[in-house]
Amino acid sequence: MVDVTEQTDETRARIVSTADALYYARGINAVGMDEVRTAAGVSLKRLYAEFPGKEQLVLAVLASRHRQWEDGLARTAAGLDDPRQRLLAVFDFLEEWFRDDTFRGCGFVNAFGELGATSPAVADAARAHKQSFQDHVARLAVEAGADASLGAHLALLAEGAQTTAAISGRADAAGQARKAAEVLVDAALGPR
Template identity: 35%
Template sequence: MNEITGNETRDIILDVTEKLIYRSGIAATGMDLLVKTAGVSRKSVYRYFTNKDDLIVAALKRRDERWMHWFSSEVDKASSPTERLFNLFTVLKGWFDSEGFRGCAFINTSGETGDPQDPVRQVAKMHKQKLLDYVTRLCVEQGVEDPDALARQLLILIDGAITVALVMGDHSAADHAQDMLKILLHA
């Protein structure tokens, strides 16, 4: 008989929390649903997390690490700086077309919080800053005149494409954003 360790229990709780909040949002993810879906006791949840807010923040931080690693690894497969910039949107389109795509978890959960100082909003801000830093690095590698400005414009295109893909169901939003990148690079 395989015994589940404490770390495995914690990972199960985080995995289930992330999936539930990505699918249905924070408000719809009650502790009863989480406990039932994870197959753990409420006591187990509170052994690792002080409250639901701490659990949500931990799940989002974990998603940030995993998503950023996946995204940058995929984008970096392109062989040249220019191709990597265009690959930002090719990778996004592949994500849009994947089963279970529900937009950006950080935009979605931020929309559920009103306070800019809320820990969920702070995690979302951290995620977007990491994404901006990554895109800025790509712009520096490309050798553009103002990499910070282009990176900020690309972040808007990235988040705009994600939002349009989710809200409108238009996965070609990534193609349109890529077309805008062509204009920005030639401006």
């Protein structure tokens, strides 16, 4: 017997994944709910049962992206014992992401740019994601023996690398940001 809850979770995940791919490739405003429904292979009734409006779907996409982001950062730092290397692994994660053929910049920045002025919930989700990232990098900086302010500096480098890579189409922005981060880390902790 098929578990109805499992089916619902799978359908919901498929809708979110489909919407994410469409929104990220073409923009949120360019993709209607009917297109998401068709691409996800669900009825309009089912789509609206899961997501009563587009804003709820966008928020689910952003929540999924946030989990993917956190998982990617954790995966890249896994197995690194050196706190400095864990701190710099942020930029290794970015480089891997920038090399993905589907890379189109930060989904949170994109969503904020499209909907931030008209959707306080989307603006809040983008702000929360960015704050979470800054907090993560600040924790890594403290673990490495630096002041938390180093985390803010490195997070700004990472944000700039994302924007540069998205606009220029060059994955090497992550490597350039990593080299700048190494200078900041050495200044804060002393060179190795």
